[in-house]
Amino acid sequence: MFEAEGSRFAGATATPPVSTVPLERSRSRRWVIVASLFLFMLINFADKAVLGLVAVPMMHDMQLTHAQFGLVGSAFFVLFSLSGIAVGLFADRVSMKWLLAALALTWTCAQLPLAWPSSFAVLLLCRILLGAGEGPASPLALHVVYTWFDDRERNLPTTIVQQGATAGVIVAGPLLTYISQRWHWHATFLTLGVVGAAWTVLWLCVGKTGHRARSVPSLAAAANGQARLRYRTLLSDRTVIGVMLQCFVGYAVIAVGFTWVPAYFRLGLGFPATQAGWLFAAQVATQIPVGIALALFSHRQLKRGVPSRRARGALISTACVASGLAYCVLFLGVPPYVKVALMGLASALAIQTFTFGPMLVAEVAPSGQRGALLAITNSITTTAGLIGPFAMGKLLGAAGDSHAYETGFAVTGALLLAVGVAGFALLDPQRSRRRLDALQ
Known part of the structure; x- marks a missing residue:
């Protein structure tokens, strides 16, 4: 929005005000960017979801045991966090256009070898490579969005981009299940590889970052030449800690969901493959109205002057508590369709940690360190992906029945209750911002 701002002010004394056309073009351009990043996240999460959707065949x-398949699910996260941190540390110094294109191209390279019969070792390596390419994706996509919108405008575009993740699973559920049954499960990986390559071409045509800073205080800090804060200082902030706790458990929900929930619907609840695919998509679709409703409620609260400690922090903490309660109810032996509905509500609420968490971190972070801090916090919290799928696989291997799935979900629910309660005490970005400003 501010590409030509410097030249416009420089010539203000010699020429009349310029046309508003560049401003209008910039406003249109930022929504093109949001739409492109929505597709980016759609492909990202379809890539994640495919493993669970083809789990049974x-x-x-490949004659895999539950433990081996759980290991494949966790292998995705071996380099996921390390890649996120490594890329995040120089994210503010390189072109986001080329960086996001490189990530999407990596996804393509990781999917295509699985389009043909492969060994267990190749399967592991491809999932590790895919994780390395997807580790930095979500925080960097949001970083690009935040360069086009100021803090008070970020709820809607953040929600749209994050809903790309939901849409990816909704599309992947029935579509990839159909492709797997119509042709072969190898065809699902070929499809995703081609789609990733197509998005790379699209992004190279339209991709661009904006130039908005985080807030006026950050602009003032830059003007006064204030020093960058140590990442140890930023990561030890109470708000950042609260976000990481909630997002850690939230990502365990995501990782276990992608790896084991479709199999639970088939083997645990007895639904046929096609119906399980549609139910999985319907369950994930719950995240769209829930996410939009929470984002709009938070946006209205902020417009009324409610501090983000309440409009964002208390709201997402309440969502975590409600999600935890819903997961715990699964352990009570309710009917199958009720279990599907409860899991839909629980996961929809838990995943909102990745909508509100980055906004809270962005409020706290100095603008020059925002991209790196978003990537680092995301990388730390997504280590839950290393633990969740493998732990569930070991639990299933030991118990071998649907009750083992529900035990795992109940443990997740208890953790959500804990981090939700902790969030009420920890999440206060205004207090954190005052503290960090005093250290600069």
């Missing part, structure tokens, strides 16, 4: 054809 893949385990049968």
